[in-house]
Amino acid sequence: MTTSKTISPSATRLLPLTWRVGPSERATLAPERLVPAQVPGAVQLDWGRAHCFPEYWRSDHFKAYQGLEDLFWSYCSVLDLPTLVGDERMFFVCGGVDYRFRVSIAGTVVHEQEGMFTPFEIDLTGRAESGDVLEILLYPAPKAFGEAVGRAQARLSNKPPVSYGWDFHPRLIPLGIWQETGIQVRARVHLRSVDVRYQLAEDFAHAELTISAETSDAPGTALEYRLRDPEGQLALHFQTENAVLERPRLWWPAGEGHPDLYTLEVLLDGVIVHSQRVGFRRVRLVMRAAAWQEPAGFPKSRSEPAITLEVNGRVIFARGSNWVCPEIFPGLITTETYRPLLELARAAHFNLLRTWGGAIINKEAFYEICDELGLLVWTEFHLACNLYDGEGEYLRVLDQESRSIIRRVRQHASLAIWCGGNELFNAWSGMTDQSFALRLLNKNCYELDRDTPFIATAPLGGMAHGDYRFRDERGRELFEIFGQARNTAYSEFGCPGPSAVDCLESFMPEGELFPPRPGTAWETHHGLRAWEMDPRTWLCQDTIEHYFGPTQTLEQLVERGQLLQAEGYKFIFEEARRQKPVCAMALNWCFNEPWPSAANNNIVSWPHRPKPAYYAVQAACRPVLVSARVEKFAWCSGEVFEAEIWILNESVDTVHSGSVEVELDVAGQLMQLARFDFPDLAPKVNHRGATVRGVLPDGGVRTFDLNLRVAQRAELDSRYTYVSRPRAAAVPEHTAQLDS
């Protein structure tokens, strides 16, 4: 009576149920108390609401919610069922329960499941009546026996590890019904699932559609299909499972064209019972130009893995970010959570988001909006930074969950890459190409969606993650680190910055605000000791004071920290673009955050407020801009400042020739460094222009700006800020003061 098939998203309306929830120590004990439950939601939120817990995202209040995940929880609903007409049938439909659970009707177990990503439904017809209790009993959150508190406790389960504690996420492990859930009345003959697959001709001249639709009836139920073009005009009308669309309008990612979406309507007995968007595109991972010439000489190893994205036959440079869980509790995520964030991503000229593997696979609304906005999605399975070497039961659930995930997400034009998980081939994970979990995921992706590229993890050979600091423990600045690096894709790099003052004030007790100290919300909200590799993260006050001297106020600290973050990200994104075609991808860590941080590598604060770094990244990701390559951030009075000026170009059209003016602005003193012309640039071809120089005037510690202007094309202009310090570098660290 249960199914794990895709549930038709546009089936008849879902009638909500009224739920109460309560904990118990044992599965065999009924809860002593039930409290009202919000569904979708989380048991912790329901329990906290009923008991007036303080908001989990303020101060260190999340600690009040810890430990609740170690109990059994019963969701109970006294059924109040509608009356069926004729041969109608009634179903209990659930999009997902986090994490292991069993379902009973009037005391009889009707379904058991481990895994939050596989929806299920139960036919209630003749099996339940009003007044019966529908119970979903949740088991305690899985914690691998013998592992220390932390993400390793998630390594034998299919629960996203991020909630076990991460450097941007508190330890708070949700449990609960996290997807839409309710009662559905259906005609006897109804649609059970629809699956749309297509094969694009190599030259895109046509698409061969294959619709696999399943009804509750015997095969042969009269289904009809209508495919409408992006304007809503009927493009195809067919009764068979196969049809050919001539000259499909292609779905293009942002910046490359329009993300055209067709609509498929499924009709049963002449009535539209389902409709979904279909975007026609082909995504491949290809070798970059000249990659095959490496390695040269003997002994000769393999050439690097392909990581250059080719969409609809066109190589694109991937600019984007790592998407993390936008909420600690996935049950809270709605379309309204996703939309403003994704619109910010689109406005930043991004074309790719990597949905990082530590978290959930995003809800349908995420992919629907990405389809619409032209945002490609690198979808990672829910594995991150752990040794997932479980046998038997672990692999069985991974198989079930991954198949559910693939069947759902493969329907979306925005899907660009499948990835097994985050940093699994590194020391802190310890997995290898031989790991069963990754071979299973490769197999399932091949079987169910082989046309979408699959990579086992990131980074692969040639690719790289990190650094995540403006200045490392050896004093190397990111200008040096990334200027000298030579990687095929930067699928993660970070530069931290504090949150805005009013954001800090919103969650931090006033007495903790300044100066930042351990043991306060600066620590619990990731400003200090967030990253075990560097206890000064993510605030990095030492770096701020290295450049600007001691900090006097919170406002000063935030402003200076945000300046470093903005300038750092600007450099890395632009430098990665300059390294094209060796480099094909720049994705910063990270885009958003699940709660308000004190300091973090993100560029958009929770829930959807841009930090200054967002605008810097937005500028650096413009399809066409003038860009400066500099060696360092800190300069001395009297030193010869030097910058190599480039035109970065990801435009699909020719960029017409123009003239660049380069100017330094040192404390209001303008210095013309150079003016040079650049020629017409073919689409997607960068131009290395002039190297300009100028002697920096004397002065104290102060910032100065480099302005790049293109005559009559202000949209290409760029500005960079650096710091200048007195000559002789005689200023001891942490003592010089910034000229205000």
Added chain:
Amino acid sequence: MTTSKTISPSATRLLPLTWRVGPSERATLAPERLVPAQVPGAVQLDWGRAHCFPEYWRSDHFKAYQGLEDLFWSYCSVLDLPTLVGDERMFFVCGGVDYRFRVSIAGTVVHEQEGMFTPFEIDLTGRAESGDVLEILLYPAPKAFGEAVGRAQARLSNKPPVSYGWDFHPRLIPLGIWQETGIQVRARVHLRSVDVRYQLAEDFAHAELTISAETSDAPGTALEYRLRDPEGQLALHFQTENAVLERPRLWWPAGEGHPDLYTLEVLLDGVIVHSQRVGFRRVRLVMRAAAWQEPAGFPKSRSEPAITLEVNGRVIFARGSNWVCPEIFPGLITTETYRPLLELARAAHFNLLRTWGGAIINKEAFYEICDELGLLVWTEFHLACNLYDGEGEYLRVLDQESRSIIRRVRQHASLAIWCGGNELFNAWSGMTDQSFALRLLNKNCYELDRDTPFIATAPLGGMAHGDYRFRDERGRELFEIFGQARNTAYSEFGCPGPSAVDCLESFMPEGELFPPRPGTAWETHHGLRAWEMDPRTWLCQDTIEHYFGPTQTLEQLVERGQLLQAEGYKFIFEEARRQKPVCAMALNWCFNEPWPSAANNNIVSWPHRPKPAYYAVQAACRPVLVSARVEKFAWCSGEVFEAEIWILNESVDTVHSGSVEVELDVAGQLMQLARFDFPDLAPKVNHRGATVRGVLPDGGVRTFDLNLRVAQRAELDSRYTYVSRPRAAAVPEHTAQLDS
């Protein structure tokens, strides 16, 4: 009426058929002439025999056989069937036909197939009678349309590419029935297939056996199983499909222990109808010690792929060779082909053979002997140096063939690694991790034999192939190249040498023997222009003369060339062992050859005659030896000769302390360089001993020897030969003469 299941190898006797074979231009035309056919065999051999073609392996006579693969070939047998008793049944059984074919009985097509690795059988009962003609019609060998003559013609088929021409293999493309074929009479209820799988406990305390046996009867036919231990004593007797063997005696590879083999007997109605060997072992690819600490710093890429072999929980250093087709025509290969070669491999202290992907998957006899001798087998699928990007039909046949291969080979204890094919991630192939063919092979190996490691190709990152010359085009000697390399596995490296004089005389017209010239058998048999990257290969006369001056006779040329090969291989094998644990594997290219070469990288000449290099490799692969690390081969009079002396140790026991004496022998003049002691050495731990030096005496161009002796343990002694030339290096290349 056909099956692609594993055919029980010990089923009732195969009655041979009498075959005739003949060509035609079209599938619809009967051959004009049929000639007697040997089965197994090849149509080219039958046709050549009937037409008195000269032997294909002499001179350039193989050219007479070329082109026959472009015809259709009909194998015809007028059936002379035995009389069935009672309800007996009669089958036509065929182990394999190369390559695409259809089978007819009395003009009716009963089977069609593409792919040589999938056996088939046809139930003839009531379907054929004596006098009927059984026909197997072969299609022309596949040649990808539009590709130039060469291996690329094989890239859209599942035919081994080596026969399309390689640097050690002439272009000669076999077609024919290449496996055992005949009539089998069986009881009505008979065994159809047996599959033995087991799961070893992590601590090897027990093995859980699972026997999947299929009979022609409905499920439930009374089968019994008996497992006999290596001495033939009954260890288990069971009727169910599952059984547990306590404390299994493990199968160990050569040098590590005994390759213990159990015997499984299958009884039907109390009669043994099948028996097969079962070896219990666990093979894993693991990370070498300290591998996880790399790469250091940021940006950080992945750690290298695991390539260190762990057998039964013990890390071993893999010493061995690349096994190539021992015959051009696989139909000629029998147990008698394999056994002497494999015994040579075992005697060379090898523990691993890589069956290189350009050729066939070896016959059962190969694996049976490897099981018995304790030789691990890295089994490559039949893909090599091509862009296998075929869709649809190509993948369908690859799926069929790979599943047949896996089901057969996974039964063998000697199977150590599955590999997708040779050098597929390099420029000359152009495949990537995204290639469907490799994802399919990974999937099939995971589904059917997931406990055996799978690698997509060799080399992977960290591993390396080549160089294949004693001295490269820049003048770098292999002593320098491999002394400076740092790879995790050398899965191919070569050093060429000419064949013995009498071997050359056996196939080369007398007038072509000396001096070697293009346009002779020196060229067709790979002595010159074999390798497009270096036209002087594989004879490399220029290198020989660089060291020894002009060559006067064939004997001189062969002796000098073979000396370089022997010394070269000795150095690389020993150097790879010194690089342990970073390096975990040394497999030279190649062990054997499919026909007599003029010069080649092999160490055993066709059919099974060791070259001097074989004995050098045998010495270098001894479990324990004294070994010299030197910088170069060519020294000058008066120069300070230097060698770093190691004790190399792969023993499973402690190596007891001892004393090493180091001596130079320059034209009979003995120079004691040093004597030093080494301590007790733990199992598998090398020891870096003394660096010794001595001034070389004056003299002309001459070889000299370095002798390493261990007091009272001559089995550890080593000898190396180098060349000394007059001081000042004033001798122009190709002019100095070797002192005789």
